Amino acid sequence: MGNVVPIRFTATMLGVARCHACDHEWEAEAPVGTTDLECPSCGRMYGLFEGTAVPEGQKVWTCNCECDLFYVRVDGIQCRECGILTDYEDLTI
Numbered sequence: 001m002g003n004v005v006p007i008r009f010t011a012t013m014l015g016v017a018r019c020h021a022c023d024h025e026w027e028a029e030a031p032v033g034t035t036d037l038e039c040p041s042c043g044r045m046y047g048l049f050e051g052t053a054v055p056e057g058q059k060v061w062t063c064n065c066e067c068d069l070f071y072v073r074v075d076g077i078q079c080r081e082c083g084i085l086t087d088y089e090d091l092t093i
């Protein structure tokens with residue numbers, strides 16, 4: 001498959017989280033795969049990351065339109081913003 005480099009995820013996610021019970025906002029850190037965060041203000045499990053899960057310290061691909069979110073298809077990755085499909089063999093680091 002050419003020059004395909006597997007995507008590696010870090011063990012933790014970092015980012016701004018918001019509690020949907022009390023509206024508290026904080027910088028959260030959680031293991032990859034965590035979807036519900038414990039709110040440090042009210043103690044309930046209503047915290048959610050505000051943005052997308054970004055792999056900290058890792059190289060990521062960015063489309064020419066500057067979007068870095070893609071659909072992973074069997075024939076390549078498709079930019080979520082502009083729709084361009086890039087073959088896996090064309091991905092380089």
Ligand SMILES: [Zn+2]
Pocket residue numbers: 019020021022023024039040041042043044046
């Ligand atoms: Zn809360």
Ligand SMILES: [Zn+2]
Pocket residue numbers: 063064065066067079080081082083084
């Ligand atoms: Zn694009």
